[in-house]
Amino acid sequence: xxxxxxxxxxxxxxxxxxxxxxxxxxxxxxxxxxxxxxxxxxxxxxxxxxxxxxxxxxxxxxxxxxxxxxxxxxxxxxxxxxxxxxxxxxxxxxxxxxxxxxxxxxxxxxxxxxxxxxxxxxxxxxxxxxxxxxxxxxxxxxxxxxxxxxxxxxxxxxxxxxxxxxxxxxxxxxxxxxxxxxxxxxxxxxxxxxxxxxxxxxxxxxxxxxxxxxxxxxxxxxxxxxxxxxxxxxxxxxxxxxxxx
Amino acid sequence: xxxxxxxxxxxxxxxxxxxxxxxxxxxxxxxxxxxxxxxxxxxxxxxxxxxxxxxxxxxxxxxxxxxxxxxxxxxxxxxxxxxxxxxxxxxxxxxxxxxxxxxxxxxxxxxxxxxxxxxxxxxxxxxxxxxxxxxxxxxxxxxxxxxxxxxxxxxxxxxxxxxxxxxxxxxxxxxxxxxxxxxxxxxxxxxxxxxxxxxxxxxxxxxxxxxxxxxxxxxxxxxxxxxxxxxxxxxxxxxxxxxxxxxxxxxxxxxxxxxxxxxxxxxxxxxxxxxxxxxxxxxxxxxxxxxxxxxxxxxxxxxxxxxxxxxxxxxxxxxxxxxxxxxxxxxxxxxxxxxxxxxxxxxxxxxxxxxxxxxxxxxxxxxxxxxxxxxxxxxxxxxxxxxxxxxxxxxxxxxxxxxxxxxxxxxxxxxxxxxxxxxxxxxxxxxxxxxxxxxxxxxxxxxxxxxxxxxxxxxxxxxxxxxxxxxxxxxxxxxxxxxxxxxxxxxx
Numbered sequence: 001x002x003x004x005x006x007x008x009x010x011x012x013x014x015x016x017x018x019x020x021x022x023x024x025x026x027x028x029x030x031x032x033x034x035x036x037x038x039x040x041x042x043x044x045x046x047x048x049x050x051x052x053x054x055x056x057x058x059x060x061x062x063x064x065x066x067x068x069x070x071x072x073x074x075x076x077x078x079x080x081x082x083x084x085x086x087x088x089x090x091x092x093x094x095x096x097x098x099x100x101x102x103x104x105x106x107x108x109x110x111x112x113x114x115x116x117x118x119x120x121x122x123x124x125x126x127x128x129x130x131x132x133x134x135x136x137x138x139x140x141x142x143x144x145x146x147x148x149x150x151x152x153x154x155x156x157x158x159x160x161x162x163x164x165x166x167x168x169x170x171x172x173x174x175x176x177x178x179x180x181x182x183x184x185x186x187x188x189x190x191x192x193x194x195x196x197x198x199x200x201x202x203x204x205x206x207x208x209x210x211x212x213x214x215x216x217x218x219x220x221x222x223x224x225x226x227x228x229x230x231x232x233x234x235x236x237x238x239x240x241x242x243x244x245x
Numbered sequence: 246x247x248x249x250x251x252x253x254x255x256x257x258x259x260x261x262x263x264x265x266x267x268x269x270x271x272x273x274x275x276x277x278x279x280x281x282x283x284x285x286x287x288x289x290x291x292x293x294x295x296x297x298x299x300x301x302x303x304x305x306x307x308x309x310x311x312x313x314x315x316x317x318x319x320x321x322x323x324x325x326x327x328x329x330x331x332x333x334x335x336x337x338x339x340x341x342x343x344x345x346x347x348x349x350x351x352x353x354x355x356x357x358x359x360x361x362x363x364x365x366x367x368x369x370x371x372x373x374x375x376x377x378x379x380x381x382x383x384x385x386x387x388x389x390x391x392x393x394x395x396x397x398x399x400x401x402x403x404x405x406x407x408x409x410x411x412x413x414x415x416x417x418x419x420x421x422x423x424x425x426x427x428x429x430x431x432x433x434x435x436x437x438x439x440x441x442x443x444x445x446x447x448x449x450x451x452x453x454x455x456x457x458x459x460x461x462x463x464x465x466x467x468x469x470x471x472x473x474x475x476x477x478x479x480x481x482x483x484x485x486x487x488x489x490x491x492x493x494x495x496x497x498x499x500x501x502x503x504x505x506x507x508x509x510x511x512x513x514x515x516x517x518x519x520x521x522x523x524x525x526x527x528x529x530x531x532x533x534x535x536x537x538x539x540x541x542x543x544x545x546x547x548x549x550x551x552x553x554x555x556x557x558x559x560x561x562x563x564x565x566x567x568x569x570x571x572x573x574x575x576x577x578x579x580x581x582x583x584x585x586x587x588x589x590x591x592x593x594x595x596x597x598x599x600x601x602x603x604x605x606x607x608x609x610x611x612x613x614x615x616x617x618x619x620x621x622x623x624x625x626x627x628x629x630x631x632x633x634x635x636x637x638x639x640x641x642x643x644x645x646x647x648x649x650x651x652x653x654x655x656x657x658x659x660x661x662x663x664x665x666x667x668x669x670x671x672x673x674x675x676x677x678x679x680x681x682x683x684x685x686x687x688x689x690x691x692x693x694x695x696x697x698x699x700x701x702x703x704x705x706x707x708x709x710x711x712x713x714x715x716x717x718x719x720x721x722x723x724x725x726x727x728x729x730x731x732x733x734x735x736x737x
Contacts, residue, residue, distance in 0.1 A: 009675065012725040013685050014718055019725035035729050040675040046668055048626060050648030053656075054672035061676050086645070093567075093649075144628035173585045177625025184623060185710035186276045190285075190589040191625070192714065220715030223700055 077142025131161030267596015298528025337478025341540020375469025412592030695719030
């Protein structure tokens with residue numbers, strides 16, 4: 001299958017290893033990956049901060065770049081949530097019904113990574129090996145906007161050597177929330193403190209999730225505390241072939 | 246915001262009266278609340294307890310999702326014909342011997358109630374717990390007129406005696422623990438036993454003894470209402486303690502203050518809401534007391550009944566197609582109990598009697614966005630509120646809409662904030678491939694900042710509020726796009 005990768009601006013710029021892992025995973029499963037040029041940001045930071053007018057050219061560009069593909073995959077529940085649930089709404093509010101229709105159309109063919117693997121490709125065992133103790137944080141937008149449910153967990157349970165340990169109060173937000181993390185930094189940090197406590201309680205070596213943004217928050221806090229627990233995107237674990245010790 | 250032809254322009258809730266506005270923006274108020282360890286422990290404990298109770302009793306209802314959908318549909322249909330349902334309600338109440346008053350705002354409502362109490366010759370009233378009267382600051386207005394209001398709901402009593410403000414819709418004293426309540430009772434309740442302990446039962450019995458005399462002697466009661474049935478003219482209050490039942494039946498005069506959005510068309514609609522409300526709010530299958538009354542009944546209960554219908558910004562809210570669903574709220578507070586922001590800051594940080602996620606969308610609409618501009622941003626948009634709302638109010642989408650309304654209002658003023666300039670510049674950069682590639686290369690300069698520890702721990706404002714508690718990764722030597730072009734050649 002030919003898959004268009006929407007790598008997301010955050011992964012492209014700060015976490016390129018997540019994009020590379022997504023490519024390597026999909027290619028290992030026998031699919032052709034293309035990375036359409038001209039892609040940048042889905043516009044969610046603007047939309048969720050109130051700058052819908054500024055988001056409009058980003059939505060238009062995203063829709064143009066990806067309208068030619070049957071399947072678009074992104075390693076982010078949050079960006080896919082915005083594409084699927086916000087793009088058409090913002091376009092309609094701006095009175096651009098043509099863009100709304102086209103954006104809605106792209107949204108129906110855009111998938112978060114775990115959705116794509118389980119629902120579209122029908123794969124739960126991706127042939128990965130990762131001999132470490134891991135806990136999984138379900139990000140809010142993958143959980144509540146996309147309803148990915150236990151798909152990421154099903155994928156992780158099939159990884160060789162992986163010791164999956166349940167995260168207490170997993171469905172509680174990590175406190176990232178985009179510009180919320182800066183505009184309401186104190187509240188965001190209080191939420192992060194509880195999330196880190198739960199992560200550390202699991203004694204996991206690695207905390208994983210399907211969004212680099214939430215992992216930047218959790219990982220940024222753990223790094224500041226020198227906590228010794230690292231964060232890895234789900235794609236990085238699913239791409240791993242690290243042999244068992 | 247669009248206004249329909251024929252919609253009366255009654256405006257927003259006026260300033261200077263009632264409790265819909267805080268003294269400082271949410272981030273500043275939240276900072277103080279977050280530093281209060283006792284408050285955080287109290288609220289964390291209480292919300293997690295109610296969350297678990299709610300989840301258990303909601304899980305037993307096989308058609309819960311259908312009930313939520315029915316609740317939303319009834320409310321939406323009602324709001325589309327609110328004017329005619331309100332007139333039907335008025336006609337039916339008048340036919341049964343009640344009097345209906347229309348209050349444009351908090352000032353008018355307070356004047357009407359004060360006048361009605363004075364006309365009875367009484368200088369004190371007993372009160373049933375009511376959000377509407379808290380919203381308009383009725384107690385302060387009564388006190389200014391020489392009338393003493395006695396709150397009879399246990400938690401409202403604690404708030405009143407503590408010269409405090411409610412911090413939760415359902416559990417107004419959620420920020421207090423039992424040791425603090427004991428201290429308040431000993432200090433403020435003249436008839437409290439000096440040997441009072443902080444056992445919940447002992448505290449409840451002390452309040453019971455204190456209130457019992459008021460119930461038996463008060464000649465006027467003031468209540469809110471959970472529902473009003475248009476087709477019969479019936480008012481309803483649901484409660485747990487029985488104080489409401491006593492206020493609604495013992496005094497000679499009953500005055501009810503109700504927001505205009507509380508009306509439902511038909512008696513059978515209560516079937517839906519009386520299932521949704523208790524399970525969502527207290528986590529009970531059914532609330533202990535459901536009181537209903539229709540006008541006055543000679544020789545039984547209050548012989549004089551007044552209903553004050555309150556607008557106070559509700560018609561303005563109704564005029565916004567993207568915001569009006571906030572009026573569908575049945576005040577269960579399930580969204581407060583699941584909100585990770587509310588759980589950490591408590592209710593006072595919101596500055597309004599309506600805190601939490603629903604408050605963040607309702608308060609700015611009642612007052613106008615400029616008076617509560619920070620509230621729509623007091624959310625990480627995690628969506629937990631939408632999942633539990635018994636009438637399916639899409640609070641996250643409404644928050645995003647109100648943020649846009651705020652930004653558009655600022656835009657109209659013509660003086661862009663630093664944030665607006667950043668957002669505009671980011672969109673300008675990212676909507677063009679060459680500019681975006683250049684910006685990504687510039688990001689690499691950040692490598693210098695992280696060169697010593699392989700992480701970035703200090704950035705200048707406004708990003709300093711990120712690095713105050715979190716590191717940032719050092720930007721990579723090569724972006725994903727550069728790697729792709731280098732290894733795979735030109736892009737399609």
